[in-house]
Amino acid sequence: MLDDRAKLLLKALVERYIADGQPVGSRTLSRASGLELSAATIRNVMSDLEELGLIASPHTSAGRIPTARGYRLFVDTMLTVQREQLLTPQLAPEQPQKVIANAANLLSNLSQFVGVVMAPRRTSVFRHIEFLRLSDRRLLVIIVSPDGDVQNRVIFTESxxxxxxxxxxxxxxxxxxxxxxxxxxxxxxxxxVESLRGEIAALMQAAVNASSDAHHQSQDEVVISGERNLLSVSDFSGDLSHLRRAFDLFEQKTQLMRLLDISSQAEGVRIFIGGESQVVPFEELSVVSSPYEVDGQVVGTLGVIGPTRMPYDRMIQIVDITAKLVSNALSHHK
Structure with a gap:
C-alpha cells in the first residue's frame, strides 16, 4: 500500500510524535527522516498518508499526528525493539496474591504508566470445607483451596x-x-442424591453452589497499580475529560477483564491501539499485554495501560520481562 519513502516518513513522524508530543511539520520530518527531500515532496507524501487515514492534522497546527491506523501500521510493520538492559528486581516466589500485587507495582514503576494484572485462574478444587451457623437459615461456608486460599460465603437455606x-x-x-x-x-x-438424606443432600448442593460462585468471583480479580501516573502525562493533564474517561475504564473492571481475556488467548506480547476497536474504546489509551504461565499453562494476563503516544518498544520489553518473572515466581511457589 505504501512505497518505501512513505513508510520511512510515517515511521519518522510516529517516532518524533512519541518523543515530543507535538504535531510534526514537514521541516521537522525532513530532518528526522534523514531523507534529502524538498518540503513540497514531503507535504505531498503527508497528504497521501492523510488520505489513507494514517495521520491527521489537528485544527490548531500545520503539523500532523498519527491516527489509530497509523499507530497500528507502525507497531505491526515498522517497530524495531532495541533490547536494552532493564533493571528489573526479581519477584520472589510468594502467595499468588502477593506476586500479583508486586507485579502490578513493578509494571507501573518501570513504565511510569498504569500496571494491570489479571489474577491467575484457579482450579475450582477444594481441600476442606466447614459450616458455621450464623442465625436461622443463614450459614457461613468456609472453603479452603489446595494452596491454602480461604474463601468465606454466606448462604441462605430453606431449612x-x-x-x-x-x-x-x-x-x-x-x-x-x-x-x-x-x-x-x-x-x-x-x-x-437418592442415597443421601434429604436435608443433607440439600445442604451439600447449596455448599457446592456457593463454592462455585466463590470460584467464579475469584476469577474476576484485576489488580491495578499507578493510575495516578496518568496525571503527569501531558496528553491527559491538558484535557481532564480524557483523564476522567481513563479512570472510568479502571472502575469498569469488567471491560478490563474482557480485554485481558482476549490477550490471554494469544502467545507473546500484544498491542491494542486506543480507538481502533471496541476492545479499547478510548483513542487516548493503548494497552501492551502478555499472558503469563504456571508450569507451562497460561493462567492469566498482565500489561501496561498508557497514552497512545507511548514508547512501544520499551513497553514491549517491560511487559515481556514481567510476564516471565511472574511465571517463574508462581511456578516456584508450591
Missing amino acids: DYTQAQLLEVANQLNANYAGLAIEQVRERLKGE
Missing part, C-alpha cells in the same frame, strides 16, 4: 440446621469429595 448436622455434612464432603473440582462434585451429587 434450619443444627451445628451437629452441619458438622455431619462437612465431614461427608471432606471425606468423599475433597480434591475434586467443584463441577465434578456437582455431577457426583446429582447421581448420589
